Amino acid sequence: MTTFIIRRLFWTIPVILLVILLTFMMMRQIEGNPFRQSERAVPEAVQRNLERKFNLDKPWYLQYAYYVKGVATYDLGPSLVIRGRTVNDIVEEHFPVSIELGLYAFLFALVTGVPLGMLAALKHNSALDYGAMFFSNVGHAVPSFLVATLLIYFFALQWGDVTGLPTSGWSSWEHKILPSIALGLGPMALFARLVRGTMLETLQQDYVRTARAKGLRYRRVVGLHVLRNSLIPVVTAAGPLLGFIITGSFIIELIFNVPGIGQYFVTAVNARDYSVVMGLTVLLAVIVIVANLVVDVLYGILDPRTRDART
């Protein structure tokens, strides 16, 4: 297992170099000027000073080399647009907020989605099953911004006096409830359907029948054998999902005015803030790689058969 992890970590290096190169090239391909944020033209001397200050006057391979060197030493460079702040500042200040929001949403999705899927599977074809699946379909189909808007409208505006929930912001625990639910509803629906599907399949397996036949209590069979084997697809989906969910949701952060990192993914591209775009892409790449690694390790724990193939 250890060699496996080390080898996988080693392979992240070329992947990240490639991610940097591609992002770097793509950002340079789209037109735009990070130093012109309004309709006002930038005088030539000012433009030159800025390009010199941020090394944009150097050839591209030098800029790339500087950048890679920066990433290696965890120096993601200064923002070209938000003057006086570095990409490190932005990541360090806003990423934890997105992680927090993402984790709450993920937890909400797990603790509601998995039981919901189990209930539906165990009471197959009952009203409970249909209800749960209807709910899950709705959760899956309704876009998060609509859910967010409805949550704010009812729980903060209409019933605000009763619930005491604010419309937006991130300064107290009350602020964190609605955005977590809004962000978690989609993944919850996904989990519920995944669990239901695999659980129905697992319940038909021979070993379940054998376990029942040798007199094990139904609850114990479900709890020990069925659930464990049904969780594999959930883990497969959950890893990358967690990666994306903690790197921030632009729309949820915007609607709830959450100072997370999600909105920087959009604003930085719009503003052509090259260094912020690069820094965030590298961050996202690292997280997805790590999330996939964790999934692979979890597979090994849940399913011993996959262990030998990898070590």
Next chain:
Amino acid sequence: MRIKTPWLLLLAMLVASLALVGAGCGGDDDGGDAAGTESGSGTTEEGGGEAADQTITVNWGTEPPSLDPGLASDVTSANILLNIMDPLVKLDDDLNPVPSAAESFETSEDGTTVTFALRDDLAWTNGDPVTAMDFEYSWKRTVSPELGADYAYQFYGIVGAQDYNGCDAKKDDCAALRDKMGVNAVDDKTLEVKLTSPQPWFIQQAAHHSFLAVHKPTVDQFGDKWTEAANIVTNGPFELTAWQHNSRIDITKNADWRDAASVNLTKVNGRMISDGTTAVQAFEAGEIDVTSGLPPDEIPRLKDTPEYAQYPGLGTYYYGVNVKTITDVKQRRAMALAIPRQSIIDNVAQADQLPATGFTPEGMPGYDAINPESTFLPAEGDMEQAKALMDEVANPKTDITLYINDSPGHREIAVAIQAAWQELGIESTIKQQEFQQYLEFLGPPPNKDVDVYRLGWIGDFVDAINFLELWTCESGNNSTNYCNEEYDALIEKARGTEDNDARYELYGQAEEILFGENGDMPVLPIYFYTYVQLEKESVKDSYEINLLDQIDLTKVTVTE
């Protein structure tokens, strides 16, 4: 591993989740009127005396990109800066410069030397006195090529500033160029500025936030981080007490400020809600007292609430015309006349903007002289005359491409204008681009594919020159290919004219060249901007935005 399923808990969760969805589904039918009653409840309050608690919560709208006076180049940063710093001069209600940190100011006989005399009681929040040296240092810092300030060009009217800003450390002696720049602290209290030519608007310009002083020891000690709440040293009526990026900026009354007795507000909590709809919801829930940046489709509803407030702005929304592709001036005049400005404002833009009959916006000092009852560009448009003019065009260009950027609202206006031009027999194709791409695409140098393009211009300082110089041949903001020596000569002459009335008259002649009966029409002005916002009635009487979209918080009082 043993996993027991807590059935009861599961059931509870399911019920809770279903309740959520049920709530979500029932919402659509009563959405509209519920919001209406919400905003109506505020009317019962009577405007009364001063409230005991002089704290307000405002929405700054966005994270200010920088609170360094040298680097800030947007409205939010400017608004915060002008309340935590003390400018040499302030603009009064009529936009005339009045003394602030400077006790007095004086322009020499020939108009090229301006001397500011600083007050004796100026202090930084750490106790240091504010001196003329602080201003000299700050201005030179902003112009320095190392800082890379957008607004360095604001200083180009000062002797040597442009040379210093354009200096390349590899080739030139930057220190020598810095010393040659014409800003000089004669003593602690006297700041002398040498201008390249007489610039009657320079005093007004000094009210701009880029002319604020910064505290050198703080800048030296903290570098890029000197503007963080923990480090910053300021000299204005308010102090920056908290800055959580992208979340909140709180400013608190500076009790040691020279005129603190006149300041009523004790604290301004500032949030940064960039989404207009979210901000309106926060306002309606009573979480914030003031918010701007209202979503256009909400304005018709909000307009009827007592909290809605609207102010004229110093900005012009216009279409530029490529005079190399639409060559016949009569066609350009016809296109200008055909635009139904007022009905576009009433039905599309909807924020009570003012129809633009010229390029210099209303509210600009001397407006009456600059744009006297423009007869040529009527607010409602004149389709008959437009058609008559179009008939006279020998080789009309009937197939044009109209470029706009893809921000909300522009397309609707373009479609309205497209329909008007269709009546003239002109088929226009509307093409949209993302903003940054759009700016690069338009140039200058002007793009050959563009026949007509949309842009806006917001004034930096209060003189019509800031608008009219856009259409000179060498202007970096002129993407129309328009170049008229007569026009350039007039603008050049106006630059050197100190007497306000005489200068306004020259501006009037320049407007006439562009938009008069025989005007060249390289630009089709559409409307003058307005600023709209929601203000709780407790601050409504005193919360006033000026033409430059600035709020002077020293004048705000919370009433009962």
